[in-house]
Amino acid sequence: MISPEHRCLTSVCWKQRQAWQKAGMHQQGSPDCPPTQNPKAFTSKSSKMFGTVVVGVGIAGLARIRDLMNPMPSSPSEHLKLLGFVSRRSFGNINEAKQISLEDALRSKEVHAAFISTENRSHEETIRMFLEAGKHVLVEYPMALSAKAAHELWEMAEQKDKVLHVEHIELLTEEYKQLKKEVAGKDLVKGTLHFTGSVLDENKSGFPAFSGIARLTWLIDLFGDLTVTSATREKQKDKNYSRMTVHFQTANKKPLTWIEERGPGMRREKKINFCFTSGCLENFPEAPRSSVGLFMQDQNLFAKKLLGQVSKEELAAEKWRILRCLDLAEVIQQYCEEPEKIYS
Numbered sequence: 365m366i367s368p369e370h371r372c373l374t375s376v377c378w379k380q381r382q383a384w385q386k387a388g389m390h391q392q393g394s395p396d397c398p399p400t401q402n403p404k405a406f407t408s409k410s411s412k413m414f415g416t417v418v419v420g421v422g423i424a425g426l427a428r429i430r431d432l433m434n435p436m437p438s439s440p441s442e443h444l445k446l447l448g449f450v451s452r453r454s455f456g457n458i459n460e461a462k463q464i465s466l467e468d469a470l471r472s473k474e475v476h477a478a479f480i481s482t483e484n485r486s487h488e489e490t491i492r493m494f495l496e497a498g499k500h501v502l503v504e505y506p507m508a509l510s511a512k513a514a515h516e517l518w519e520m521a522e523q524k525d526k527v528l529h530v531e532h533i534e535l536l537t538e539e540y541k542q543l544k545k546e547v548a549g550k551d552l553v554k555g556t557l558h559f560t561g562s563v564l565d566e567n568k569s570g571f572p573a574f575s576g577i578a579r580l581t582w583l584i585d586l587f588g589d590l591t592v593t594s595a596t597r598e599k600q601k602d603k604n605y606s607r608m609t610v611h612f613q614t615a616n617k618k619p620l621t622w623i624e625e626r627g628p629g630m631r632r633e634k635k636i637n638f639c640f641t642s643g644c645l646e647n648f649p650e651a652p653r654s655s656v657g658l659f660m661q662d663q664n665l666f667a668k669k670l671l672g673q674v675s676k677e678e679l680a681a682e683k684w685r686i687l688r689c690l691d692l693a694e695v696i697q698q699y700c701e702e703p704e705k706i707y708s
Contacts, residue, residue, distance in 0.1 A: 440667030
């Protein structure tokens with residue numbers, strides 16, 4: 365989903381340069397990626413700046429540093445100022461971004477917001493620390509690996525009057541936007557979404573229903589609320605292979621299936637088969653290439669929330685979608701791990 369590379373950070377070790385390249389290095393305003401957004405599309409009378417830190421410098425964290433250092437002109441992101449990054453490893457500086465300790469990031473009054481790009485397993489604890497310190501939070505999905513923890517964190521953010529923004533860039537891709545247009549207004553008969561990908565370390569990424577929540581988010585966003593009717597998981601430890609199959613019903617009692625399959629050498633790919641009363645959709649519609657990177661789009665949305673430029677209705681709908689998906693992910697895990705209790 366990430367665009368081709370433009371450049372890598374100059375003061376990062378070779379492995380991090382490779383990670384940077386994988387993240388996709390389009391820099392807004394470069395010859396490869398000219399900014400096409402109308403500068404007049406966003407005007408803000410607010411001069412408020414939000415000091416930010418990035419926690420974690422994997423592929424996503426490096427992309428966050430890149431976009432914070434190169435905000436789109438006349439966009440909400442110009443109100444975000446990168447003050448540094450936090451990592452368990454020692455880097456010194458990444459370009460002009462300096463490394464700071466977690467303790468300093470939490471204590472500093474100049475830090476207003478944290479971008480959390482760590483492994484999934486540590487999201488909950490890191491969110492909690494920054495919210496308790498009175499900071500706004502942007503976190504990569506999934507925000508937590510249990511529904512209970514997610515609800516608690518959201519409640520904490522609301523009590524402290526802080527923005528808790530969960531990244532879901534899968535909804536920002538041109539591929540998905542075209543798919544949503546194609547599906548809109550059609551009556552579903554049945555459907556399947558099948559994802560394949562390489563092996564993940566579940567100790568870090570969590571159960572597949574959580575690590576793969578981007579697919580579940582697609583289904584909820586396309587077809588509305590869903591009910592889990594069954595879920596199973598096949599694992600072949602000797603082959604490092606996993607296949608999770610989930611069956612849902614829509615509010616209109618129409619069947620949907622989600623398959624999440626991972627194994628060594630498996631190509632990252634999504635396949636769809638959505639059948640409507642008017643016919644079946646088996647291929648993704650052609651989509652134009654976006655001139656704005658996915659992380660930059662997500663960053664702009666977070667900045668708009670900080671500036672109070674997102675309606676209460678939009679915020680409420682987003683909250684419902686995120687928490688509902690996490691609720692369903694937990695139900696799916698229960699079906700797969702304790703089927704005898706579910707089916708009895």
